[in-house]
Amino acid sequence: MVLQINPTKQAPIVTWEKLPEDFILPDDPVENIQQPPLASALTDALGTGDRIQPEMLIASNFAISATVNQKTVVKAPDWMYVPRVLPLAEGVIRRSYTPSLEGDRVAIAMEFLSETDAGEYSVRAKYPYGKLYCYEQILQIATYVIFDPYEVDLEVRCLQENQYVLQSPTAEGHYWIPEINLFLGIWYGTRLGATMNWLRWWDAAGNLLLWSAEQSELERQRTEQERQRAQSAIAQLETERQRSEILAAQLRELGIDPNA
Numbered sequence: 001m002v003l004q005i006n007p008t009k010q011a012p013i014v015t016w017e018k019l020p021e022d023f024i025l026p027d028d029p030v031e032n033i034q035q036p037p038l039a040s041a042l043t044d045a046l047g048t049g050d051r052i053q054p055e056m057l058i059a060s061n062f063a064i065s066a067t068v069n070q071k072t073v074v075k076a077p078d079w080m081y082v083p084r085v086l087p088l089a090e091g092v093i094r095r096s097y098t099p100s101l102e103g104d105r106v107a108i109a110m111e112f113l114s115e116t117d118a119g120e121y122s123v124r125a126k127y128p129y130g131k132l133y134c135y136e137q138i139l140q141i142a143t144y145v146i147f148d149p150y151e152v153d154l155e156v157r158c159l160q161e162n163q164y165v166l167q168s169p170t171a172e173g174h175y176w177i178p179e180i181n182l183f184l185g186i187w188y189g190t191r192l193g194a195t196m197n198w199l200r201w202w203d204a205a206g207n208l209l210l211w212s213a214e215q216s217e218l219e220r221q222r223t224e225q226e227r228q229r230a231q232s233a234i235a236q237l238e239t240e241r242q243r244s245e246i247l248a249a250q251l252r253e254l255g256i257d258p259n260a
Contacts, residue, residue, distance in 0.1 A: 012068045016100040019065040034149045035112045039079045045201050045209040057082040063096035077109040107179035110145040120146050136164050142179050152197050
C-alpha cells in the first residue's frame with residue numbers, strides 16, 4: 001500500500017520591487033469600445049467636483065506591478081484609484097506603479113467587461129494569475145468593481161478578511177465606495193455625443209457629481225438667467241421713467257410744476 005499525500009498549496013510570496021526599466025509593458029488593444037469614455041467620465045466628474053488632490057493617482061489602463069515568487073506580475077485595470085503616492089523626482093514620468101514601494105495600495109480597481117472576455121472573474125492562482133485572484137490575494141485592492149455595459153450590470157466587491165464579498169446596492173441602485181466617500185451607480189444619458197449607460201458618482205447626500213461639460217452648461221444657464229434678470233430690471237426702470245415723464249407732462253398741462 002502506497003500512502004498518498006496531497007501537496008499543500010502554498011500562498012504566493014509577494015514582494016514589492018521596482019519594475020525593471022527594460023520590462024516591456026503589455027500593449028493589448030482595448031476590447032471594449034466604451035472603456036475609454038467610461039474611464040475618462042469617472043475622472044472628469046472627480047475633477048469637476050474638486051475631489052482630486054496632487055498626492056492621488058487616478059489612471060486608466062495603467063500598469064500595477066508586483067513580484068510574485070520572483071516573477072514580475074503586471075495588471076492594468078480599466079480605471080484605478082490610489083489615495084496617496086510618493087512624489088517623483090522632477091522630470092521623471094511614472095510609467096507604472098508598485099504598491100507599498102511607491103505609496104499606498106490601490107484602493108479601487110474597475111474593469112469594464114468586453115463582449116467576449118470573462119477574464120475579469122478569473123481566479124487562476126498560477127502565473128500569470130487571473131484578475132480577480134490577483135486583485136484579491138496579491139494586490140489586495142480594497143474595492144473591485146466590474147461593470148458590464150452590454151448587460152448593464154454592476155458588481156462591487158469589497159475586501160473583507162482577505163476575501164472579496166459582493167456588496168448590496170441601495171434602493172437607488174447605488175453602491176457606497178468608502179475609499180473615496182462616494183456612491184457609484186449606473187446612469188443613462190449623453191456625454192460628448194455618446195448616449196449609453198455610464199458609471200457616475202453621487203455624494204453622501206445623493207447629489208450627482210457633474211461632468212465638466214454639465215458644469216459649464218449649468219454656469220452658462222446661470223449667466224443667461226442673470227443677464228435676463230438684469231435686462232428685465234433695466235426694462236422695468238425704463239418703464240418707470242417713461243411713466244414719470246408722462247405724469248410730469250400731464251401736471252404741467254394742468255399748470256402744476258412737478259418739481260415744485
